[in-house]
Amino acid sequence: QVQLLESGGEYVQAGGSLRLSCLASGLTFSSYAMGWFRQAPGKEREFVAAISRSGGTTEYPDSVKGRFTISRDNAKSTLYLQMNSLKAEDTAVYFCAADRGRSIISTRAISYDHWGQGTQVTVSS
Numbered sequence: 001q002v003q004l005l006e007s008g009g010e011y012v013q014a015g016g017s018l019r020l021s022c023l024a025s026g027l028t029f030s031s032y033a034m035g036w037f038r039q040a041p042g043k044e045r046e047f048v049a050a051i052s053r054s055g056g057t058t059e060y061p062d063s064v065k066g067r068f069t070i071s072r073d074n075a076k077s078t079l080y081l082q083m084n085s086l087k088a089e090d091t092a093v094y095f096c097a098a099d100r101g102r103s104i105i106s107t108r109a110i111s112y113d114h115w116g117q118g119t120q121v122t123v124s125s
Contacts, residue, residue, distance in 0.1 A: 002026040002114045004096050009119030016086050016123070022079040022096030022116055029077035030054075033099040036070060036081045037109055038092035038121075047107045048094070049081060057105050064090075088125035093118040 008020040020036070035050040049070035050059045058070050069082040079096050097112035106112070 002098070004098060004114055004116035006094065006096050006116045006119040009094060009121045011122045011124065012086055014086060014088055014123055014125050017082070017084045018086065018121060020081040020083070020094055020096075020119060020121075022081075024077045024079070024098065027098065027100075027114070029072075030074040031100065032114075033101075033103065033105055034070075034072060034079045035097045035099065035106065035112060036079075036094060037097060038090075038094045039118075040092040043092075045095070045109050046092075047109070050105045050107055051079070052104045059105055059107060061107075083121070086121075086123045088123050091121060091123045093120050 003025045005023045033052055036048040037045050038048050039045045051070045051072055055072050067085045071080045095118045096116045098114040099106050099112045
């Protein structure tokens with residue numbers, strides 16, 4: 001079955017950096033657009049980044065643009081999220097997700113078919 005396994009979440013001070021990874025199995029990774037979402041306590045799940053199947057197209061919300069970079073290695077079936085200049089408001093559980101639909105890229109959680117269990121990122125101010 002499809003599994004998405006996130007890793008790399010840690011406790012970090014504001015201004016620091018982290019790189020999250022998401023290892024995919026049970027699917028043809030290169031056939032899926034991929035995304036990162038996050039959810040803080042008491043808040044709705046929020047779009048963080050998305051990447052097309054080839055990796056040639058990416059999208060970010062204004063809240064992380066210029067600080068976060070999404071990338072993928074199709075040979076390794078792995079998705080990454082490089083997070084720099086972290087802020088306290090970035091604290092959340094981060095989820096990776098896979099979209100098998102026709103869209104090149106999607107920012108909407110409802111578009112994604114498979115989800116990981118999440119990894120906790122805590123940024124101290």
